[in-house]
Structures are given as C-alpha cells and as structure tokens.
Amino acid sequence: MSSELPEIKYYERELNVRQIIEDSNLQDLDQALNICDLSSVERKYQLWKKLLPRIMPCYAVKCNDDPVLVKLLAELGAGFDCASKNELKLVLGFDVSPERIIFANPCRPVSHLDYAKENRVANGTVDNEFEVYKLHKHYPESNLIVRFKSEAKEAQCPLGDKFGCDADADATALMLLAKSLDLTVTGTSFHVGSGCSELEAYDRAIKKAKNIFKFGELLGYDMDFLDIGGGFPGSDDEKFQKIADIVNTSVEKHFPDERVQIIAEPGRYFVAAAFTLICKIHARREIRNEAGKLDTVMYYLNDGVYGSFNCILYDHQVVTAQHYLDDAENLPKFKSLIWGPSCDALDKISEDLRLPNLNRGDLLGFPNMGAYTMPIASPFNGFEIPKTLYFRAIQI
Known part of the structure; x- marks a missing residue:
C-alpha cells in the first residue's frame, strides 16, 4: 500500500x-485543495506522550481515514480505534499488530466480526x-469491553443516545450474561462525547469504570483494560492540558495498578489542525441597501457543505476564513456570506x-479542517472533492 x-x-x-499557494499555481485551478502538515500530527503525538504517558492513544480512524495519516501514526507507535x-483492513495493511487495535463499534455486522x-x-x-449473543455465536474468543454511558453535559457531538449501557444496572447484567455464556470480559469503556467541553466528565466516568471493574473481579474476570474514549480538542492545547491533568489525577486515584492497560480514542486531537483547506471564489454577488450602499457581499466557493464543509452540518463546526491579500489590515471589511458551489x-x-x-479568482484559506471532513465529502452536483498536498518538517 505504501508504494501507492x-x-x-x-x-x-x-x-x-x-x-505553497504561489508555487502550486492555485489561481489556475478550479478544484479546492487541502494542505496537510504531517508534522502537526507528529507534534500532537509527542505532546500526548508527554502529558498522558500512561494512556495509549488509539487513533479514531473514522475522523480522517487518509492512508498517509494512518501510516504516519502507525510508524509513531499509536494504536487504532476501528x-x-x-477500517481494520486499512490499519492492518500498515503492519499494525492486532493488539494495537480496538474494534470500538458496539454493533457490528457479522461479516465484520x-x-x-x-x-x-x-x-x-x-x-x-x-451483541453478547452475537459474539457468543460468531467470535467467542474475543475480549469483551463493556461500554457504558457517561456523557459530558457539553459536547460538540453527543453519542449517548446511540451507544453505551447504563453503568449501574445494564453493565452488571451484561457481565453476568457473558459469564453464563463462558465469554471473556476484560474491561470497560466510555465516551464523554466528541469535542467535550465539560472537562470534569472524564473524572466522573473513570469513577464509574472503577465500580464496573470491581464487579467484574467479583465474577472472576481479570479486568485489565480501560478505554477512556475520545473528546479531546484538536486545536486548543491549553484545554488539552487541563483534560490531561484531570485524567491523570483520576487514573492515579482509581487505577493505580500499572497492570491495567489504559487507552483512549483521540480523533480530531491528532488531525484537525493538520489540514488547511484552500478554496477559490468562482463567483460573487452584491447586496445593497435602499441608499445603494454596499451591505453584504456573497461569495460562491468551489467547496461546500456536501464536500469538506460537511463538518458544519454533521460536526457542528464553526469555520474561520483567511484571505491572502496584501495590506489587508488597512482594507475596509464587509459583511460576507459564503456559499458552496452546489445548487x-x-x-x-x-x-x-x-x-x-x-x-472572483481570489483564494480563501480555512484552518483546522482535518477532522470529520474528507471521509464524509461527496461529489454532489458533480463538484470534485479536494485533493491533498502533504508536507513535513525536516525536523521538529
């Protein structure tokens, strides 16, 4: 795969x-372009290992399944959430051992199992x-990780309505069922929600996980695996530092035993800031008030919400734009409405x-466009999805 x-x-x-814009002659292209800084991903990995040394990051492939990113993270030593x-096939294709992978979808088709x-x-x-009965029939040798619900009060994308059982009642019942079927439960997992803003949610969930561990041990299970999910920010290292402090304190208190393997499922953390999307204005339209004064300028770009900007609809992202005009600070600013290319x-x-x-022909750049963008993009209305150029620092 790497040769391709x-x-x-x-x-x-x-x-x-x-x-890069000048060297790539983007003024002559009608297709939007992603500029990917792979060293941003590498710096994020190094920061993770520094701030969360006990937590193994298992990259959430769904966030951005670009093979170049997956290969880099595999080489750095990350695990993977598939x-x-x-997604399993992609990751295994880069010689990642199965022990570095968690199949973190609680409801899987049989062929995938x-x-x-x-x-x-x-x-x-x-x-x-x-799902327990399905595993008993199709993959009884698997290690069951019981996922419970423990959501943050504020999150960019809540997940609790779809996944996670009740930590007090359902989790114990599932472990009892697994025991009766002679299946192996090795740990538990949770996800506070993608883009978590209530940082204390991690401590609350880790406390619940400890209670589930205790019940599993009463049943005779060797509970040695904790998955603290995702929710880590992609472009706010100060916020990430605060989350790391909370997680480290909580883990030290509730899971001091180093034999317990602890992983997480960061997605946007690694890739959001690595991508800058460059779009061209292919049309413009002016809205004037009754006095004839320019009120709003509407711009039509070569990428939109059916392409990379689907993150606005599905990931609730608020985008920011950068222009590349000279002496821009001294130019008057106008209210601007930006449209995608479709009808x-x-x-x-x-x-x-x-x-x-x-x-028309001017370019706009949109930073932090690496998370939940390209994997969901479609060529709706016949407009092409962006290509990507990859860059990496000689040393970081």
Whole structure:
C-alpha cells in the first residue's frame, strides 16, 4: 500500500501556506485543495506522550481515514480505534499488530466480526445483550469491553443516545450474561462525547469504570483494560492540558495498578489542525441597501457543505476564513456570506464573517479542517472533492 501513497514534500522551520499557494499555481485551478502538515500530527503525538504517558492513544480512524495519516501514526507507535471491516483492513495493511487495535463499534455486522476473528483483533466493545449473543455465536474468543454511558453535559457531538449501557444496572447484567455464556470480559469503556467541553466528565466516568471493574473481579474476570474514549480538542492545547491533568489525577486515584492497560480514542486531537483547506471564489454577488450602499457581499466557493464543509452540518463546526491579500489590515471589511458551489440553498458555509472586498479568482484559506471532513465529502452536483498536498518538517 505504501508504494501507492502520494509524495510528501519537506520544509524547514515553518510551513508557509501562502508560498505553497504561489508555487502550486492555485489561481489556475478550479478544484479546492487541502494542505496537510504531517508534522502537526507528529507534534500532537509527542505532546500526548508527554502529558498522558500512561494512556495509549488509539487513533479514531473514522475522523480522517487518509492512508498517509494512518501510516504516519502507525510508524509513531499509536494504536487504532476501528469501527468497520474496511477500517481494520486499512490499519492492518500498515503492519499494525492486532493488539494495537480496538474494534470500538458496539454493533457490528457479522461479516465484520468474521474479518476481525480472521485477523485476531480480539478487543471489541459491547453495550447490549443481543451483541453478547452475537459474539457468543460468531467470535467467542474475543475480549469483551463493556461500554457504558457517561456523557459530558457539553459536547460538540453527543453519542449517548446511540451507544453505551447504563453503568449501574445494564453493565452488571451484561457481565453476568457473558459469564453464563463462558465469554471473556476484560474491561470497560466510555465516551464523554466528541469535542467535550465539560472537562470534569472524564473524572466522573473513570469513577464509574472503577465500580464496573470491581464487579467484574467479583465474577472472576481479570479486568485489565480501560478505554477512556475520545473528546479531546484538536486545536486548543491549553484545554488539552487541563483534560490531561484531570485524567491523570483520576487514573492515579482509581487505577493505580500499572497492570491495567489504559487507552483512549483521540480523533480530531491528532488531525484537525493538520489540514488547511484552500478554496477559490468562482463567483460573487452584491447586496445593497435602499441608499445603494454596499451591505453584504456573497461569495460562491468551489467547496461546500456536501464536500469538506460537511463538518458544519454533521460536526457542528464553526469555520474561520483567511484571505491572502496584501495590506489587508488597512482594507475596509464587509459583511460576507459564503456559499458552496452546489445548487442547494442549504449549501451555506458562513454568514458571520467580515472580509475585505474580494474578487472572483481570489483564494480563501480555512484552518483546522482535518477532522470529520474528507471521509464524509461527496461529489454532489458533480463538484470534485479536494485533493491533498502533504508536507513535513525536516525536523521538529
């Protein structure tokens, strides 16, 4: 697979997006372009190991399944959170051992379980009795990780309505069922919600996990696996530091035994800040007030909510735009409404920006576009999804 991967260009000191735009002749292209800084991912990995040394990061592949990113994280030593057969196949294709993978989808098709069994991916989450019976029939050798519900009060994307059992009643019942079926339970997992803003939610969930461990041990299980899920920010290292402090304190208090393996499922943490999306303005329209004064400028870009900006609809992301005009600080700013290229009126990127008076052919850059963008993008209305250029620092 590696021989098919695209070229990586190298830079010194700092990635210069404006210089890349000039060198790539983007003014002549109608297709949007992603600029990926792989060194951003590497720096995030090093920061994780520094701040959360006991927690193994298992990258959530669904966040961005770009093979170049997956290969880099595999080489750095990360584990992986996979949700499907194809994600497993992608990760295993880079010689990642099955022990570094958690099949963290509590409701899996049988054919996907069969593939996991064939490749000895034993660790997988479960949150209901029907899945326990399915595992008993199709993969009885697997290690059951009981996923319980413990959501943050504030999260970008809550997950509790879909996944997770009640920590007090259901988790114990599932372990009793597994015991009666002679299945192996090795630990528990939770997810406070993607893009967590209530940082104390981690401590609350880790306390619940300790109680589940105690019950499992009463049943005779060797409970040695804790998955603290995701929710870590992708572009706010100060916030990540605060989360790390809370997690470290809670883990030290409730899981002091070093024999317990603790993992997490960071997705946006690794890749959000690594991507800058460059879009071209292919059309503009002016809205004037009754006195004829320019009130709002509408711009139409070559990417929209059916492409990379699907993150606005599905990930509740608020995007920011950068322009590349000279002497921009001294130019007057106007209320700007930005549309995507499709014929759907839902295809609105932003209506709250203030930008200089831009022209057709000018470029806009959108930082922090690496998470939950490209994997969901589609060529709706016949508009191409962006290509990606990859860069990496000679040394970081």
